[in-house]
Amino acid sequence: MKYLKNFGAEFKKNKALFSMLAPAFILTLVLSYIPMVGLILAFKNFNYGAGIFGSKFNGFENFRFLFASGKGWQITRNTILYNLLNLITSQAIAILLSIFITEIKAKYYKKITQSLIFLPYFISWVLVGIFVFAIFNYETGLLNNLRKAAGAEAYNIYDHASIWPFLICAFNAWKWSGYNSVIYIAAITGVDQEIYEAAAIDGANIFQRIRHIMLPCIRPTVITMLLLQVGRILRGDFEMFYQIVGNNGQLFDMTDVIDTYVFRSLMSTNNIGMTTAAALYQSVVCFVVIVLVNAIVKKIDADYALF
Amino acid sequence: MKKLLALILALAMVLSLAGCTSNGGSGGKTDGGSGDAGIDTSKEVELVMYFISDRPAGQDIVDENMNKLFKEKLNCTLKVNWISWAGYKDTYNLLLTSGENIDMIYTAGWLGFADLAQRGAFKELDELWPKYAPNNYGKATEDAKKQATVNGHIYCVPTLMATYMGxxxxxxxxxxxxxxxxxxxxxxxxxxxxxxxxxxxxxxxxxxxxxxxxxxxxxxxxxxxxxxxxxDRSSGLWFDPTEENPKIITIxxxxxxxxxxxxxxxxxxxxxxxxxxxxxxxxxxxxxxxxxxxxxxxxxxxxxxxxxxxxxxxxxxxxYDFNKYAAHLPWTQDSMAIPAASKNPERALALWDLITTNQEAFDAFYYGIEGTTYKLNDKGEVEMIDPETYGQSGMWAARTTGIYRDSFGTPQTWHDWHNKWEEEIKKDQTWEQYAGFVINSAGLETELSNVANVMTQYWQPLELALNSNGIDGGLEEFKTQMEAAGIEKLRAEYQKQLDAYVATLKK
CATH class of the missing domain: 3.40.190.10 (Periplasmic binding protein-like II)
Known part of the structure; x- marks a missing residue:
């Protein structure tokens, strides 16, 4: 009651601010919160006639397909490992790139380099999928043509599933590093130039300046970026996996993530309950992970926590 | 409150679909006549039809032309909506989920007809079909009616065009x-x-x-x-129809x-x-x-x-046909269903009756306007004048043998095979007797999806000799995975249904 009263007073005081907030608030409510009611379908046997609320509950039956055949654990593991690997590589490379780019002094060279590094972001995964096949296919691929020209035996990369995690990771880094580096470049340029100059006068060389000034200054950005990524730990980048791996069963043990598995399994049976169940499973695990990681960050340094 | 919530939910779902188009809706009157004898067409209605294909530019002139005819004959107009191939599955399911007023919609096995029917997406047509589309009903075979039946009720009007398993x-x-x-x-x-x-x-x-x-x-x-x-092809389950009591085997x-x-x-x-x-x-x-x-x-x-x-x-x-026997394909592979939300099922069926059994109505609906969108040669074969502007309709379920026209230049071999199959079916019913057998997979979704997945992951590489552990090792692994996915449960359930079907054959 006290809160409500306070809110009333607060509202009267800041009418303008609240009205500015209203559109965003309503949008989030309508597009993010209200649809959450639909999650109830994860526990229902959906009937078109009866609708979302009239359908009958069927307990955890919809979740069974994820775990019944023993694949649930494998795809969960794959998803988490891929996300960790991609998170570390693409962020680390992005930080490195941003440092390099800000240290480049020649203006045009800097702009051109940055644009080129950013370019892969605009190339869709569909095209990347075509590249991959054009490079690696056994008969006419670039790789095997080069090998043949060099007198080596043709190599069938599709027989070696264990190579694919690295390939996928490399493509992911190639696509995202340039994009992520922009955020770090912004953070670095936000650092007060006088600190660098003072350090330089005190005799700090470039590596010392990077190590002791630049990196500590962008630490909050790094942590925020990591936290945001960790919140998606159980969501595979469907488009990337689907376009690069596609329907090739030879590679599934190493490349199947939750999203691709669900897509493939439910393509023939359009069961809304089961897809909702899979999405709910991902969301709940992501939620738990981000709350945990955030708590850890908070414990170490409360300023860096997201909430 | 619930209704409002459902509405907002559906709205949110629609909004979140990228590239959504504004839906046509229906401006038609909602209270269609439902006379006791025959059909009351005193009230003009607009019927709404949906099917899957990309909308051609020339649809508007085709609409105008056919609606003149429909208005004159049945005092109704038809609004044709195309579900684009891009994301058709989401759109299709969403249309049925949202309860939008649709009177006719294309359906087929590959869109999950039986599953949708079981889940209450379509109107039951047991009495409506023979009453309001008598010509169409009279032409449909017994097998077709069996195939359209789910849990004892008819839920769709199958195509009247014979197609073959060849x-x-x-x-x-x-x-x-x-x-x-x-x-x-x-x-x-x-x-x-x-x-x-x-x-x-x-x-x-x-x-x-x-x-x-x-x-x-x-x-x-x-x-x-x-x-x-x-x-069920996607589960790799087969049986030998020459056996007296066929037993289902896995591949x-x-x-x-x-x-x-x-x-x-x-x-x-x-x-x-x-x-x-x-x-x-x-x-x-x-x-x-x-x-x-x-x-x-x-x-x-x-x-x-x-x-x-x-x-x-x-x-x-x-x-060349490699099949050992000849048989018709299920008639339900192209069908028309009436969504549960339709307000004018009687009028929809009457119009469907006209389109599927009347050459003039079919031509106007399917090919458009003679001389503008299509032309005919002396054999009655059709050629679309400008396929970019208007190809043919995407409502494949409307095709009827005898009314549907072949394209210019259809090869003689095609006709020869069709005649051959028709004759073979008359002589030998080994496969044809099972054409009416439709499996009901309610409650088996978990097993079905897992088995389909094992087929992709283990069988496809094995079949093309791309797996790493050879034929024996691969077969062993495939079998283990199929069992883990629940193939035995599927088999047991389907066997029960097959036995029941065989029992009806023997009567």
Missing amino acids: YGPTYRTDILKGTELEGKQIQNFEDVEKYCEVALQVHPEVLPLNLGSNGSEWDDMYMRSLGYFYV YEEPTIKDFLEMMKRWNEKGFFSKSVLSDTDTQKLQTGKAFLTVHNIDTYSGRQTASNQGQDDYSWDF
Whole structure:
């Protein structure tokens, strides 16, 4: 009651601010919160006639397909490992790139380099999928043509599933590093130039300046970026996996993530309950992970926590 | 409150779909007449139809033309809506979920007809169909009615066009000129192997078999050539219809399956297809001359040959049916259903009756306006004047044998095979007697999805000899995975349904 009263007073005081907030608030409510009611379908046997609320509950039956055949654990593991690997590589490379780019002094060279590094972001995964096949296919691929020209035996990369995690990771880094580096470049340029100059006068060389000034200054950005990524730990980048791996069963043990598995399994049976169940499973695990990681960050340094 | 919440939910779902188009809705009157005898057409209604294909630019003039006719005959107009191929599955399900007023919608096995019917998406037509579409009902076969039945009720109006199970290689014959195979027909698997060898000699740069990331259909072809009839293709379950009480087997239980796998291994080693075939997404290889032979239905053959006859390329083709027996395809492979939310099911059926049994109405609905969108030759074959503006309708369920027109240049071989199959079915009912057998997979979704997944992950590489552990190891692994996925539960349930169907046959 006290809160409500306070809110009333607060509202009267800041009418303008609240009205500015209203559109965003309503949008989030309508597009993010209200649809959450639909999650109830994860526990229902959906009937078109009866609708979302009239359908009958069927307990955890919809979740069974994820775990019944023993694949649930494998795809969960794959998803988490891929996300960790991609998170570390693409962020680390992005930080490195941003440092390099800000240290480049020649203006045009800097702009051109940055644009080129950013370019892969605009190339869709569909095209990347075509590249991959054009490079690696056994008969006419670039790789095997080069090998043949060099007198080596043709190599069938599709027989070696264990190579694919690295390939996928490399493509992911190639696509995202340039994009992520922009955020770090912004953070670095936000650092007060006088600190660098003072350090330089005190005799700090470039590596010392990077190590002791630049990196500590962008630490909050790094942590925020990591936290945001960790919140998606159980969501595979469907488009990337689907376009690069596609329907090739030879590679599934190493490349199947939750999203691709669900897509493939439910393509023939359009069961809304089961897809909702899979999405709910991902969301709940992501939620738990981000709350945990955030708590850890908070414990170490409360300023860096997201909430 | 619930209703409001559901509305907002549906709205949010629609909004979150990228590239959504504003829906047509229905401006029609909601209270259609429902007279006791016959149909009351005193009130004008607008009926709404949805089907899947990309909307052509010329739809508007076609609409105008056909609605003049419909208005005069049945005092109704038809609003045709196209569900674009991009994201059709989401849109299709969403339309049914949202409870929008739709009077006719295309449906088929590949859109999950039986599942949708069980889930209450469609109106039950037990009495409506014979009453309001009597001509159509009279033409439908008993098998068709059986196939349209789910849990004892009819939920769709199947197509009236007979199609056949005929399946086999469609292959280029022009490349055989001057070789030992010139003028010879492919009639069995050995011939296919021979053909590919010759093709490789003539064109070593082309991988002769048309295969891609969707996997191969040669396993189906093999089982069918042995006379097996499928229970469910995507689960690899088959039975032998010559047995008195057929028992369902899985594909790995067929005694000669190893011979088949040996053959595929040989084909792989001889280079008939790519060793990275499962990552190849090119589906246009036949058209572009990057493959010479595919295994599919006869429509693939007639499509290619018709294109060649019309001068799109200078290839020539032939087809051979590898099936052991002849049978009709399920009539429900193209059907029209009336969504549960429809307010004018009687009027919709009356219009459907007209379109599917009246040549004039069908021409106006399907081909458009003679002289503007299509023209006819003296054989009554049709050619679309400008396929870019208006091809043909995407409501394939409206096609009726005798009313549906063949395209210009449809090859004689196509007609010959159709006549042959029709005669064979009259003589030999081995497969045809099972044409009415429809499986009900309610409650088996978990097993179905897991089994479908095992088929993709383990069977497809094994079938094309791309797996790493050889034929024996691969078969063993496949079997273990199928069992873990619940194939035995599927088999037991389907066997029960098959036994029940066999019992009705014996009556």
